[in-house]
Amino acid sequence: MTERASGTGACPICGKPAATEYRPFCSKRCADVDLSRWLGGVYRVETEESPDAPKKDED
Numbered sequence: 001m002t003e004r005a006s007g008t009g010a011c012p013i014c015g016k017p018a019a020t021e022y023r024p025f026c027s028k029r030c031a032d033v034d035l036s037r038w039l040g041g042v043y044r045v046e047t048e049e050s051p052d053a054p055k056k057d058e059d
């Protein structure tokens, strides 16, 4: 019995198999990384965009 057929795919952060408990991530750490990106404004959605804000894409 393996957990390969979970259908959750790989962790978007590190690429490891996702854990059911933290999917789509493999661990709390990776979930936290994603959350940090959120808070960091990487995934800025539906916010008032300041016309003065320069867009930096150095990722």
Ligand SMILES: [Zn+2]
Pocket: 011, 012, 013, 014, 015, 016, 025, 026, 027, 030
């Ligand atoms: Zn991960």
